[in-house]
Amino acid sequence: xxxxxxxxxxxxxxxxxxxxxxxxxxxxxxxxxxxxxxxxxxxxxxxxxxxxxxxxxxxxxxxxxxxxxxxxxxxxxxxxxxxxxxxxxxxxxxxxxxxxxxxxxxxxxxxxxxxxxxxxxxxxxxxxxxxxxxxxxxxxxxxxxxxxxxxxxxxxxxxxxxxxxxxxx
Numbered sequence: 024x025x026x027x028x029x030x031x032x033x034x035x036x037x038x039x040x041x042x043x044x045x046x047x048x049x050x051x052x053x054x055x056x057x058x059x060x061x062x063x064x065x066x067x068x069x070x071x072x073x074x075x076x077x078x079x080x081x082x083x084x085x086x087x088x089x090x091x092x093x094x095x096x097x098x099x100x101x102x103x104x105x106x107x108x109x110x111x112x113x114x115x116x117x118x119x120x121x122x123x124x125x126x127x128x129x130x131x132x133x134x135x136x137x138x139x140x141x142x143x144x145x146x147x148x149x150x151x152x153x154x155x156x157x158x159x160x161x162x163x164x165x166x167x168x169x170x171x172x173x174x175x176x177x178x179x180x181x182x183x184x185x186x187x188x189x190x191x192x
Contacts, residue, residue, distance in 0.1 A: 044075070044077070045075060046074070046191055047072070047074045047075075047192050048073055048074070048075065048169075048189050048190060048191045049192075050188050050189035050190055051069070051071070051188055052068065052069050052070070052071050052185050052186070053090075053185060053187070054067060055184050056089070056110050056177070056182075057181065057184060058110075060095050060180075061095065061097070062093060062094045062096040063094045064093050065090075065092055065093035065108065065110055066091040067089050067183065068088070069085060069086045069087030069088060069112075070085070071083060071085045071189070072084055073116075073118065079119050079120050079121060079122065080117070082115070082116070082117060082118065083116045083118045083130060084113075085113075085116070086113050087111065087112045087183075088111045088112075089109035089110055092109045092141075093107070093110075094107055095107075095140075107141045107142070108139060108140045109138070109139050112135065112136045112177060113134070114134035114135070114155055116130040116132030117130065117132055118130045123163075125160065125162055126163070127159070127160050128160065128173065129157070130156065130157045130158075130175070131154070131155075131156045132154070133152065133155065134154075134178075135151070136150065136152070136177055136178065151178065155176055157175035157183075158174055166191070167190060167192070168188070169189040169191070170187075170188060170189075171186065171187045171189060172185070173185050173186075
């Protein structure tokens, strides 16, 4: 009985509001770049801007950079070493947001990333680009303010767990 009550409550929350509002938006985004290597992950922050149509479909651009560098650790010739690294991303997405006070978000697009490594004063960087996708959920705090949480696949071994505050205009 409790499961049925929870399911009904979730459906009511997700369908309580009218279709998604149409218009532009911008916001701040921040979170952890989850990199599949030993060491500490970088913390990235950036900006996001886009446009949503009443149907729920939209477009979005995002730029992030590392506020706190990550540290990759490795063993070489019997010693433990580390190198600092940062990740910068620039992306363009097609998006879909469901309607409701609590909503779901999906995005698919193209992302360009640059990883910069620094070790004892030396630095070098590598860049790559490709398809990226993300899934998330949001909550309408007011008519013009949303709170969103997402997971975005940056590449095969890098994911971005993020939160954002989105202002609609």
